[in-house]
Amino acid sequence: MRIVSLHRYPVKSFGGNDLTQARVEPRGLAGDRRWMMVTPEGRFLTRREVPAMAQVHADTAPHGLVLTHRDAGTLTVTEPATPPHMAVRVWDDTVIASDAGDAAAQWLSAIFARPVRLVHMPDRVLRAIDGRYARPSDQVSFADGFPLLVTTVESLDALNRELADPITMARFRPNVVLSGAPAAFAEDAWRVLRIGALTLRVAKPCTRCVMTTQDPDTGAGTGTLEPLRTLKAMGRVKPGPRPEPIFGQNAIPDGTGVIAVGDAVEVVA
Numbered sequence: 001m002r003i004v005s006l007h008r009y010p011v012k013s014f015g016g017n018d019l020t021q022a023r024v025e026p027r028g029l030a031g032d033r034r035w036m037m038v039t040p041e042g043r044f045l046t047r048r049e050v051p052a053m054a055q056v057h058a059d060t061a062p063h064g065l066v067l068t069h070r071d072a073g074t075l076t077v078t079e080p081a082t083p084p085h086m087a088v089r090v091w092d093d094t095v096i097a098s099d100a101g102d103a104a105a106q107w108l109s110a111i112f113a114r115p116v117r118l119v120h121m122p123d124r125v126l127r128a129i130d131g132r133y134a135r136p137s138d139q140v141s142f143a144d145g146f147p148l149l150v151t152t153v154e155s156l157d158a159l160n161r162e163l164a165d166p167i168t169m170a171r172f173r174p175n176v177v178l179s180g181a182p183a184a185f186a187e188d189a190w191r192v193l194r195i196g197a198l199t200l201r202v203a204k205p206c207t208r209c210v211m212t213t214q215d216p217d218t219g220a221g222t223g224t225l226e227p228l229r230t231l232k233a234m235g236r237v238k239p240g241p242r243p244e245p246i247f248g249q250n251a252i253p254d255g256t257g258v259i260a261v262g263d264a265v266e267v268v269a
């Protein structure tokens with residue numbers, strides 16, 4: 001197998017970047033989801049609640065971010081170096097983040113017609129991964145739960161054969177996309193991957209939500225429950241009382257290293 005694409009999302013739920021290479025750090029790809037939009041009270045916001053977040057494109061810049069919106073133009077945000085800090089909530093986790101300031105808050109609040117703040121996760125702030133799937137030292141950014149999401153072209157092809165209207169991989173917002181898997185959904189059996197000197201522990205399947213039914217560039221609803229309905233029909237669901245659709249695998253890096261499109265990927269276990 002080989003890596004065929006790499007993707008980074010500097011701000012949770014905003015538009016991201018296609019990369020040719022990336023540095024993998026304990027929290028995932030360098031610069032991935034280290035920023036987040038929150039309510040004034042610190043509750044995280046995503047495209048589940050604010051679909052138009054897809055329309056703001058975020059790119060990393062030296063010591064900060066560049067945000068772009070088709071109507072609002074461009075805003076450069078400097079990484080906060082000093083307080084104020086605020087407690088923010090991501091699902092069941094509460095962590096301390098750095099507020100990016102009033103200019104960013106006002107710019108975003110005007111776009112979304114609601115009061116919001118932009119926050120950054122400093123290096124010194126650690127957010128642990130669910131201990132059922134990780135080691136005590138493992139950590140994650142503002143991603144939903146894990147540092148990396150790995151998908152395969154073969155699995156998307158199998159899904160698209162069942163869909164009336166094929167979709168792109170962008171619906172699933174992966175970090176690492178692989179091609180050359182021996183079969184669709186072969187990733188279900190993987191436990192450890194190796195890319196050069198870097199190893200990734202495959203933690204658990206990724207449960208999917210309403211964001212996969214939205215246009216990945218605009219956030220607009222597509223008017224259907226696809227691909228969630230077809231994933232369920234294919235039996236691609238998490239076992240248990242709540243049959244949530246799954247696609248892709250969450251992964252945790254061991255160590256650091258640079259990976260690139262074209263790199264060979266080996267299944268170790």
